[in-house]
Amino acid sequence: MLRTAYVFDAETVAFLEGGCALIIGTVEPGGKPRSARGWGLTLLDGEARRARLLLDAEDDITIANAAGGGAIAVTAADVLTLRSIQLKGRSVGVEPADDDDEATAEAYYRKLFTDIEQTDGTPWEVAMRMVPVGYVACTLEIEDAFDQTPGPEAGGRIGGTSR
């Protein structure tokens, strides 16, 4: 089946890749939902049909949920403004993180923790306690995107054109 693909404008791409707080929802085979945090997101091609999402390498259940075509929801939220976008799609595979992924993750949490310190006053070194010991990279095929910014319009479909 040909799925709807999403094309984001440059500003949205910058938003998604720019150190927004990433939270992830996956589902176990019996329908049990699982929440987790993401550690970096990169849109892989010009039309942004696919994204590379970094998961906590220690979180075996989320990784298992993502493997083999599992459904994934990712919400990216700007800590400063709470502007949020939720991507929904399916995993097309997971693999060990490489050096580029490590660099992506570090840039991600540096930006995120700086924003948190600026807005909420949480010292950088305290937020660092959340950082995982390692990462697994999941390739996500994006099927839908929604405005998740808190308010009456939350949940509205956004961004992109089908092809």
Next chain:
Amino acid sequence: VTTLGEIRHCFEGAVPAVIATAGADGTPNITYLSRVLLVDDERVALSNQFFSKTTANLAENPQASVLVLDPTSFDQYRLHLAYERTERRGPVFERLREEIAAIAALVGMSSVFKLRSADIYRVLELDLTPSRANRPDGPAPTRERRSPVPLAAVAEVTRRLARAADLDALVTTAVRALAEVCGYQHSLLLLLDEEGQRLYTVASHGYEAEGIGSEVQVGKGIVGLAAARAAPVRVGNVRQMQKYSRTVRRAFEDQGTLDPADAIPLPGLPGATSQVAVPALVGGQLVAVLLVEHLRPVAFDEADEHVLQVVAAIVAQAVEAGRTAASDEDDELDAVPSAPAASPAGPATVVRFFPVDGSTFLDGDYLIKGVAGRILWSLVRQHVADGRVDFTNRELRLDASLELPPHRSNLESRLLLLQRRLEERAAPVQIERAARGRFRLRVAAPLRLETVDGS
């Protein structure tokens, strides 16, 4: 981790929680929660006003996965929840409703934020994530909690308040003793106005500017909410709440649902994260509100509320008793004409008065409005007319131009407010208390009076 009670600080709302749900077709949804409330050792309650997809998923698949963070250590916990029931009344619903009301009051959105229900979930699993064994750094930072205020400290504050001879000494003693004896370094005391619509600051401690005369509308902000509900309001995540509610507010403004001018600036400590506002009541009637603030998240708990309620009750009793005594004594005092004071030299100070609301400006700078503004205008008019400087409370009480309500004049507190505001501004006109029921005007510059008719 064995119990929810051990991680209760995660439920103070200082850091937004995360909730994952899944529809019947296995599609997950992930979003932030405005509030997770600890119900008991096995249950939590969830609230969110904009929860459409999550609600739909839960109707199909009544389980959820929630991430919560300890605001001090950033220890993160994952809770697996099973939906039990929905409550639309009762103590859990009321607690959540208070929280939502506090968020709404911060940015004047009480008409928008309404809690429809509290959903109760049983916690089936509770895990620290990432596990402590694999944590990349050392142990968690120690939690710098304030020490509980001992009963002896409350007694000492009570003794000091009991020695206060008048309203001026009372309000000063209240905020000073809270700092010196109880460790509440930033506090505001606001009195209710004659109409019961607004609260105005008469004393503060720990701020760069005293903020005397700053006003809060009943129902708006943490202070206004405590006044409207005649109940304490405690928040440990002010900045988070402000950020969340401002974002929601922007969305409603974009829709044209709300007027942007409704936003209410918070008084007090810049960057304050924790606040407790406690009403001061006498005979079930609101007299004042006491506010304490702290920069650290979740700095106060229920014990602080209790301490402040005791102090607020004593202050309220004393304020009310002082008003009654002042009124009785005033009745026995007649105006004492004084010899005209020597005219001061130098450039004139322009006193501009707006009769429409009593707003008074000195050399173009706003000073005060309402009853306090009218009092000043009455005094300076008499001073300019005949050089008079000595006055009594009684003659003010009988002065129709002040538009004092007959049933509840608050004259003493309005006079105190004016006195303090003039001191704060180092104005060329000062009020000095003489004997009880009498005061003197100190005028250090020639005065030029201007009335601006607002019609």
